[in-house]
Amino acid sequence: xxxxxxxxxxxxxxxxxxxxxxxxxxxxxxxxxxxxxxxxxxxxxxxxxxxxxxxxxxxxxxxxxxxxxxxxxxxxxxxxxxxxxxxxxxxxxxxxxxxxxxxxxxxxxxxxxxxxxxxxxxxxxxxxxxxxxxxxxxxxxxxxxxxxxxxxxxxxxxxxxxxxxxxxxxxxxxxxxxxxxxxxxxxxxxxxxxxxxxxxxxxxxxxxxxxxxxxxxxxxxxxxxxxxxxxxxxxxxxxxxxxxxxxxxxxxxxxxxxxxxxxxxxxxxxxxxxxxxxxxxxxxxxxxxxxxxxxxxxxxxxxxxxxxxxxxxxxxxxxxxxxxxxxxxxxxxxxxxxxxxxxxxxxxxxxxxxxxxxxxxxxxxxxxxxxxxxxxxxxxxxxxxxxxxxxxxxxxxxxxxxxxxxxxxxxxxxxxxxxx
Amino acid sequence: xxxxxxxxxxxxxxxxxxxxxxxxxxxxxxxxxxxxxxxxxxxxxxxxxxxxxxxxxxxxxxxxxxxxxxxxxxxxxxxxxxxxxxxxxxxxxxxxxxxxxxxxxxxxxxxx
Numbered sequence: 456x457x458x459x460x461x462x463x464x465x466x467x468x469x470x471x472x473x474x475x476x477x478x479x480x481x482x483x484x485x486x487x488x489x490x491x492x493x494x495x496x497x498x499x500x501x502x503x504x505x506x507x508x509x510x511x512x513x514x515x516x517x518x519x520x521x522x523x524x525x526x527x528x529x530x531x532x533x534x535x536x537x538x539x540x541x542x543x544x545x546x547x548x549x550x551x552x553x554x555x556x557x558x559x560x561x562x563x564x565x566x567x568x569x570x571x572x573x574x575x576x577x578x579x580x581x582x583x584x585x586x587x588x589x590x591x592x593x594x595x596x597x598x599x600x601x602x603x604x605x606x607x608x609x610x611x612x613x614x615x616x617x618x619x620x621x622x623x624x625x626x627x628x629x630x631x632x633x634x635x636x637x638x639x640x641x642x643x644x645x646x647x648x649x650x651x652x653x654x655x656x657x658x659x660x661x662x663x664x665x666x667x668x669x670x671x672x673x674x675x676x677x678x679x680x681x682x683x684x685x686x687x688x689x690x691x692x693x694x695x696x697x698x699x700x701x702x703x704x705x706x707x708x709x710x711x712x713x714x715x716x717x718x719x720x721x722x723x724x725x726x727x728x729x730x731x732x733x734x735x736x737x738x739x740x741x742x743x744x745x746x747x748x749x750x751x752x753x754x755x756x757x758x759x760x761x762x763x764x765x766x767x768x769x770x771x772x773x774x775x776x777x778x779x780x781x782x783x784x785x786x787x788x789x790x791x792x793x794x795x796x797x798x799x800x801x802x803x804x805x806x807x808x809x810x811x812x813x814x815x816x817x818x819x820x821x822x823x824x825x826x827x828x829x830x831x832x833x834x835x836x837x838x839x840x841x842x843x844x845x846x847x848x849x850x851x852x853x854x855x856x857x858x859x860x861x862x863x864x865x866x867x868x869x870x871x872x873x874x875x
Numbered sequence: 876x877x878x879x880x881x882x883x884x885x886x887x888x889x890x891x892x893x894x895x896x897x898x899x900x901x902x903x904x905x906x907x908x909x910x911x912x913x914x915x916x917x918x919x920x921x922x923x924x925x926x927x928x929x930x931x932x933x934x935x936x937x938x939x940x941x942x943x944x945x946x947x948x949x950x951x952x953x954x955x956x957x958x959x960x961x962x963x964x965x966x967x968x969x970x971x972x973x974x975x976x977x978x979x980x981x982x983x984x985x986x987x
Contacts, residue, residue: 514921669919669926728923735921776923789922 485573491698492574492582498689499585503592504531506686510679510742511596514735514788516668518864519600521872526595526604530611531588537615538584545620547583552631554621572696582693583627587619590646596788597654600664601861604869606854613844614653618837622649625832637829638805638816640705641694643750643798644833651795652834653841655786660845661854663785665861673735680738684713687745691752704813705752708760709745715761716744719768728776736772743771743793747801750826751808754816759808767800795834802826876971876987877945881936882908883956883964888934894955895938900948902987904937914962933964939974941984 508527512520534542541560548555559565562580571579591611595602624630626637626645639645670676691709695702720740725732747767748760755763775792786792806823809816816822848854855861860868867873883891888905895903909930916929940948949966957963976986 667924667926669928670921673921728920731920733920739922780923 482570483573484570484575485697487698488572488696489574489578491702492578492693492696495689495693496578496582496585498686499582499589499693500531500686502683502686502690503527503585503589506679506682507589507592508679509675510683510738511599511788513672513675513677513679514670515599516864517671517874518866519668520671520866520874521870522604522865523595523599525870526599526602526607527592529604529608530592530595533608533611534588534591534615535584537612538580538587542587542615542620543580543583545616546587546623547628550624550628550630552634553625554630555624555628574696579696582696583623586642586646586690587615587623590619590642590650591615593646593650593790593794594654594657596790597658597786598661599787600668600865601661601856602657602865603853603856604865605852606848609848609851610657610844610854613848614841617844618649618653618840619645622833622836626829632829632832635825635828636822637825638754638809638814638822639750639802639829640753640805640814641691641749643746643801643805644829647746647749647794647798648802648830648833649837651791651793651798652837654790655784655795656838656841657845658784658786658791660842660849664787665858667785667787670735673738677734677738680742683742684745687713687749691749695753701753701814704756708752708755708757709748711757711760712744712748712751712764712767713741714744715764716747716768716771717741719744719765720772723769723772739775739789739793740768740772743767743797746794746797747771747804749798750802751805754805754809754814754818756808756810756813759804759810763801763804763808766804767797770800771797799830802830876942876974876984877940878969878971879936879938879940879945879948879952880967880969881938881952881956881964882910882933882966883936883952884958884962885932885934887956887958887963888936890955891936891952894951895948898944898947898951900938900940900944900951902939906935906937908933908935912962912965931962939971939987941987 504527508524512524515523539562541557543562544557544559545555548558550556565576565580569576591614623645625632626639687709688706692702692706695705717737717740721732721737724736744764744767747763751763771793774796775789779786779792803823803826806826807818809818809822811817845854856865856869909932911930916927916931919926919928952966974986975982
């Protein structure tokens with residue numbers, strides 16, 4: 456029975472892809488879809504600047520906030536240029552199973568009249584760009600307060616070409632993982648597992664901070680988390696690439712998962728450790744829930760979202776508080792604990808809670824196996840290539856700020872600026 | 876003349892100022908300071924990580940008073956700064972050899 460279902464789901468996916476190819480062959484612009492995607496693009500950009508910048512900025516010590524928020528802003532600029540030069544082409548160009556091609560370098564052939572599905576290709580280019588931006592920006596959370604800005608600059612260029620483009624192509628560009636039937640609605644693997652693993656590898660290669668400062672302003676973190684939450688509607692509901700029922704359901708399940716994960720983390724914290732419900736716990740939980748619902752958003756119903764939120768909230772809490780201290784890595788702002796861990800939990804639970812009525816795929820053991828394949832391939836590829844990139848960058852310029860710079864704070868020592 | 880240096884809880888500073896005004900002590904200087912005494916610091920938790928906060932915020936009030944008003948001022952500060960809980964702070968009293976009002980050049984009690 457399960458075999459038949461998985462065959463049907465595979466058939467449906469192939470059907471979906473061929474209908475996608477069909478739509479590309481005979482495209483018609485839908486103004487409703489186009490306007491929602493224009494809106495979504497703005498929402499997802501808002502997630503990085505200033506959303507993620509503030510989320511991270513509030514969590515570092517006072518002498519490193521300029522450095523931390525400037526990383527997000529720099530990455531927004533750099534990844535945009537990379538996307539323009541070759542990133543878009545390498546991700547969404549036809550290419551092979553693993554990477555796109557150079558047919559659209561410098562956005563050649565992206566014209567006013569061109570369409571992707573039912574929206575202008577220009578909008579699609581921008582929308583997908585905002586995903587590439589936030590993925591790279593997320594990585595920084597693990598290496599703040601000690602990364603050398605120049606090294607990060609080079610790392611960002613290489614990583615967005617050598618890691619983001621192939622993984623994005625494999626999942627969304629018609630590559631290997633999408634052909635296998637791995638479900639990733641809005642980027643659980645491409646964005647969250649990808650950045651979380653890269654963050655962990657970078658934290659391990661660069662090493663621990665000399666001293667850990669207390670988060671200097673959790674109010675900024677709450678503002679940032681709220682912008683992430685709001686922006687996530689563009690992220691998940693926008694991933695339907697249409698203004699339709701699927702987008703509406705994606706928005707609804709996103710809200711439910713974020714809320715239940717926020718409460719789950721808060722309660723887990725309240726009844727263990729410090730015995731206090733912290734603002735940071737609420738915010739961290741909500742973000743964990745948003746991460747976990749990302750791959751599932753177009754495939755699960757509200758009940759599924761509720762459980763995905765609860766489970767991811769508790770598991771990410773344990774990953775950030777217990778696993779991290781047990782293993783001793785210095786993932787400063789918990790990119791691994793929230794994004795990689797939450798992303799993997801979400802990917803697997805997508806396989807469990809997917810229902811046919813929502814996204815055409817029924818969850819089950821076979822789908823869970825496929826989901827694990829998606830997680831495994833991403834983890835393996837990202838780990839190896841991120842490691843190599845870091846070693847190469849280190850040959851050009853040190854990955855790590857000097858001890859004196861770290862002690863004085865990267866704001867003054869690397870940027871010559873500080874907040875009063 | 877005496878210089879009263881009172882290091883107290885920041886929340887009590889307004890009460891102290893109002894009460895001193897009522898008894899005719901009209902000038903004081905307040906500085907935000909950090910320190911610790913018997914209260915020590917405290918511990919904060921962020922995502923399960925423990926952070927020792929060694930220095931706690933206090934308000935430092937510096938008040939110059941004439942010998943006549945000194946006793947009354949001291950009692951007023953003691954009464955209004957006190958919450959009865961640990962961390963209420965300390966008062967230091969030193970002899971003041973001279974006070975000069977910059978604008979007029981007046982000296983001593985007249986300058987206070």
